[in-house]
Amino acid sequence: MTVLRVGIVGCGEVTQIIHLPALRQLPGQFAVTALCDVSSTVLEGVAADLPEAAIYSDYRQLVVDANVDVVLVANPHAYHTNVALAALEAGKDVFIEKPMSMTFSEADALAAAESRSGKTVQVGYMRRYAGAFVEAVERIKNDRENIRFARVQDFIGQNRIIIDDTSRVVRGSDIPEDAISEHSRLSEERLFEAIGTNDPILSRAYGLLLGLSSHDISAMRELLGMPQRVLHAAVRQGGLYITATFDYGHFVCEFVTGIDQIARFDTYLEVYGEKSVTRIDYDTPYVRNVPARLSVTEANGTAGVRQIVSFPSRLDSFVVEWRAFHGHLTTGSKPKTTIADARQDLEVFAEIMDYLKERQTAKITNVAS
Numbered sequence: 590m591t592v593l594r595v596g597i598v599g600c601g602e603v604t605q606i607i608h609l610p611a612l613r614q615l616p617g618q619f620a621v622t623a624l625c626d627v628s629s630t631v632l633e634g635v636a637a638d639l640p641e642a643a644i645y646s647d648y649r650q651l652v653v654d655a656n657v658d659v660v661l662v663a664n665p666h667a668y669h670t671n672v673a674l675a676a677l678e679a680g681k682d683v684f685i686e687k688p689m690s691m692t693f694s695e696a697d698a699l700a701a702a703e704s705r706s707g708k709t710v711q712v713g714y715m716r717r718y719a720g721a722f723v724e725a726v727e728r729i730k731n732d733r734e735n736i737r738f739a740r741v742q743d744f745i746g747q748n749r750i751i752i753d754d755t756s757r758v759v760r761g762s763d764i765p766e767d768a769i770s771e772h773s774r775l776s777e778e779r780l781f782e783a784i785g786t787n788d789p790i791l792s793r794a795y796g797l798l799l800g801l802s803s804h805d806i807s808a809m810r811e812l813l814g815m816p817q818r819v820l821h822a823a824v825r826q827g828g829l830y831i832t833a834t835f836d837y838g839h840f841v842c843e844f845v846t847g848i849d850q851i852a853r854f855d856t857y858l859e860v861y862g863e864k865s866v867t868r869i870d871y872d873t874p875y876v877r878n879v880p881a882r883l884s885v886t887e888a889n890g891t892a893g894v895r896q897i898v899s900f901p902s903r904l905d906s907f908v909v910e911w912r913a914f915h916g917h918l919t920t921g922s923k924p925k926t927t928i929a930d931a932r933q934d935l936e937v938f939a940e941i942m943d944y945l946k947e948r949q950t951a952k953i954t955n956v957a958s
Contacts, residue, residue, distance in 0.1 A: 591919050592616075596623035596657035596681075598648045598672050599664030600635040602748075602758045603686065606875055608661060609635075611907040618915040619659075625651040626664075627768045628761030635759060648672050652679040659918070662686060666799060667775040670695035673710065677702040682918055684911075686713040687807070688799040689931040691779040693939075696932040703928060711914045711924040712931040714807045716871060718910040720901035721883035722858075725869050726812055728885070729860055737861045739813055739842035743805045744855040751852050751875050783935075784942045791945060793828025798938045802831070802846050806934050808858055808869075809835075811925070813842060815933060822944040833941050864888055878905045 595612060597604055612619045625645040626632040636644050645651045648668075652660055652675045660676035662669050662685040670690045673683045677699075689712045690696045703710050716722060729736070752758060780792050798806075816835035823832050830847035859868040865887040872879040880900040889895035910926075917924050 590617050591915075592618060592620050593658045593682075593915060593918060594622040594656055595619050595659045595661055596625070596651045596654060597621060597661045597663060598625045598651060599662065599686075600624055600626040600628075600631050600759075601663070602752055602756075602760075602875075604661070604663045605635060605758050606752065606756050607877070607907050608663060608911075609638075610877060611905060611911050614905075614908050615911055615915070618912065622656045623651050623654050626761075628764050630761030630763050631759050634761075649675055652676045652681055657681060659684060659914075665772055665776075666691060666796075667772060667779055670699060673699055674702050677706040677708055677710070680706060680708065682708045683710045684713060684914055685710060687803045687931070688934070689928065690935070691799060692783045693932070693935055694782065695779070696928060696935060700928045700932070709917055709923070710928050711910070711917065712926040712928070713910065714804060714926045714931075715874065715906040715910050716804050716808050716881070717811055717926060718913060719869075719871070719881035719906040720904070720909070721869050721881040721899070722808060722812075724883050724899075724901065725858070725860075725867050728867055729812060732862065733814065734839070735862045736813070736837070736840045737863060738840055739809075739837070739861065740857075740859045741805050741809050741842060741844045742855065742857055742859075743801055743846040744849065745801065745873070746849055746851045746853055748873075748875060750850065751873050754852065755876055783939075784946070786946065788949070790824060790828045791942065791949070794824045794831055794945065795938065795942055797828065797831060797846065797848070798941065801848070802844075802938075803931075803934050805844065805846065805856075805858075806937050807926070807931070809842065809844070810930075810933055810937075812858060812860065813837060816842065816937065819937075819940045819944050822941045823948070824945055831941070833944075835937075874907070877907075878903050880904075881906070 621639055621642050623643045624636055625648050632644055660681045660683050662672045673685050676683050784795050816837055818836045820834040820836045833844045835842040854873045856871040868884040870882045880903050882900050884898045886896045
């Protein structure tokens with residue numbers, strides 16, 4: 590089996606807790622050969638366990654390393670497109686963490702670069718690779734016309750509450766000031782391009798959609814298809830709580846999300862049919878090998894109910910998606926989480942933000958009058 594050499598850009602908590610253990614679990618398929626981070630503390634701490642890996646403080650040096658076949662893009666959102674474009678330009682395949690990009694122009698630039706390079710980009714939507722989710726898609730895909738209602742919910746405690754209690758993470762306070770300033774500038778530029786305003790509440794809401802909610806909306810799209818339109822959306826608590834209602838024609842899907850201080854994941858997708866209810870529950874990805882669970886509730890005789898809760902494997906969904914990526918690269922097949930697929934998340938987010946902006950404008954107008 591071909592061993593692909595991985596260069597990692599961004600060595601923070603996601604890389605340390607999730608990606609590196611997943612790659613170590615696949616030694617016949619991947620080997621980490623290069624690392625890059627702007628924090629020398631983080632870079633040196635992670636490299637201590639990977640003495641064979643080259644280390645870089647500039648991603649532009651990593652992507653041209655001849656000992657790198659695949660680039661994992663796991664640095665801050667605002668840089669995802671820059672790094673992925675540089676990697677494609679250098680002839681590397683790319684595994685890019687969600688969100689793939691912040692704006693449509695970035696997504697379109699990535700699609701063009703992938704086409705020119707002939708390389709493959711896979712977007713890191715690990716929830717869609719979970720065994721329970723795959724089984725749910727199979728259950729529902731030929732029966733969507735009988736769906737009566739759907740709900741997508743994602744309430745979580747701040748990640749650090751769970752991480753600090755369960756993992757050792759190397760963090761650095763030595764990021765250069767110019768790098769911090771550049772990140773702030775680029776983030777603000779991309780946010781304004783995406784939503785057309787500097788409003789802090791709407792900017793925070795869009796950031797939540799890009800981060801946490803990209804998992805939810807991406808999974809919703811595969812399970813139910815693209816919604817026809819946004820019927821309603823609201824934002825509260827300074828942008829940290831969002832609700833939306835999606836029109837699917839013969840049914841609606843309610844979406845709710847928010848971040849609090851409780852160390853748990855209250856995260857699921859639930860689909861109501863006439864004779865059964867299908868639900869996928871997720872737990873935190875920061876505790877590895879906790880499987881998503883599929884629950885099916887259906888009639889049991891004329892007046893009874895039967896519920897089956899299952900999962901097909903404890904294999905971590907990050908391992909599953911990395912293994913799938915290897916298969917695509919070695920066989921020439923295409924992943925389901927492509928650039929074009931991820932761009933559809935931006936379409937949904939844009940419609941939510943347009944609705945929120947219209948409501949905000951109407952509220953200001955009413956107050957003024």
